[in-house]
Amino acid sequence: QVTLKESGPALVKPTQTLTLTCNFSGFSLTTTGMRVSWIRQPPGKALEWLARIDWDDDKFYRTSLKTRLTISKDTSKNQVVLTMANMDPVDTGTYYCVRHGVVGTTGPDDLDFWGQGTTVTVSS
Amino acid sequence: SYVLTQPPSVSVAPGETARITCGGSNIASQSVHWYQQKPGQAPILVIYYDDDRPSGIPERYSGSNPGTMATLTISRVEAGDEADYYCQVWDSDSDQLVFGGGTKLTVL
Numbered sequence: 001q002v003t004l005k006e007s008g009p010a011l012v013k014p015t016q017t018l019t020l021t022c023n024f025s026g027f028s029l030t031t032t033g034m035r036v037s038w039i040r041q042p043p044g045k046a047l048e049w050l051a052r053i054d055w056d057d058d059k060f061y062r063t064s065l066k067t068r069l070t071i072s073k074d075t076s077k078n079q080v081v082l083t084m085a086n087m088d089p090v091d092t093g094t095y096y097c098v099r100h101g102v103v104g105t106t107g108p109d110d111l112d113f114w115g116q117g118t119t120v121t122v123s124s
Numbered sequence: 125s126y127v128l129t130q131p132p133s134v135s136v137a138p139g140e141t142a143r144i145t146c147g148g149s150n151i152a153s154q155s156v157h158w159y160q161q162k163p164g165q166a167p168i169l170v171i172y173y174d175d176d177r178p179s180g181i182p183e184r185y186s187g188s189n190p191g192t193m194a195t196l197t198i199s200r201v202e203a204g205d206e207a208d209y210y211c212q213v214w215d216s217d218s219d220q221l222v223f224g225g226g227t228k229l230t231v232l
Contacts, residue, residue: 037221047159047167047210049221060219063125096166106172109214109221110157114166 002026004036004097004115011121012087018120022080022097026113029055030075033108035100038071038082041117042093052100053080089122126215128224135230136201144227146194146211154213156194158187161208161226170209171196198229206231 008020020038027034037052051071052060061069070083080097094117101107129147136142146156156174159167169178171187174194184199198205211224 039221046226047161047212047223049223052221060221063218063220101169101172106169106176106178109155110169110172111159111167111212112169112172112178114168117166 002099002113004099004113006095006097006115006118008095008118008120010119011123013124014088014122016087018082018084018087018091020082020084020095020097020118020120022082022115024078024080024097024099027099027102028075028078029053029073029080031055033103035108036073036080037098037100037111038080039096039098039111040091040093041096042090045093050084050095051082087122092120092122094119125218125220126213126222128211128213128222130209130211130224130227132225133228133230135232137232138201138203140201142198142201142205142229144196144198144209144211144229146196146224147192148194148213148222151194151213152189152191154189154194154215156187156189157212158196159210159212160205161210162206167210201229201231203231205229 004024034055038050053071068085096117097115098111099113101110101112158171161167174189175187
């Protein structure tokens with residue numbers, strides 16, 4: 001079955017760079033059509049998409065955060081990594097790693113499997 | 125950038141029908157997906173591509189996107205349906221994934 005799990009620091013200081021890792025199983029990012037996104041949710045607020053990486057290494061970023069974000073994959077480890085530079089307290093929230101639906105099932109523009117999320121607090 | 129607009133809250137009595145709307149420019153040309161999020165949990169997909177239901181989602185959940193608004197309809201609402209609901213599209217013009225602001229469904 002498909003699972004995704006996020007990991008990373010629970011606390012970062014302002015101006016630091018956040019690195020989050022998503023370890024997944026049950027699918028491969030070498031499979032044509034596979035896509036993984038990162039989504040975050042500030043406390044009490046709405047979901048916010050951050051970035052997407054595709055099986056062919058295409059990458060897409062939230063326009064307003066593009067200069068701060070980098071998404072990458074390690075297909076040998078079944079991992080997707082997100083870095084966010086110059087962290088600020090407004091970046092506090094829960095960060096989710098999410099798989100896009102697969103063409104032929106629900107996909108590809110929806111999000112069919114979500115990680116449990118990892119909470120990040122930005123504070124000095 | 126593309127914007128999706130949802131009402132902040134919808135309230136309904138048990139057994140009644142809840143309708144949650146999602147508006148956006150020319151939304152009928154978009155494929156809309158819906159998610160349910162309960163407190164402390166990750167969202168789950170309840171409707172994809174306007175009106176399809178993933179396996180395991182009750183038939184009481186349905187979606188439509190016929191014109192100016194996409195709508196998530198929950199029939200015969202139960203206490204367990206109380207949650208936040210989000211609509212979502214992939215805007216291919218800007219290559220951005222967009223969420224609505226979310227709607228809190230309260231079961232009275």
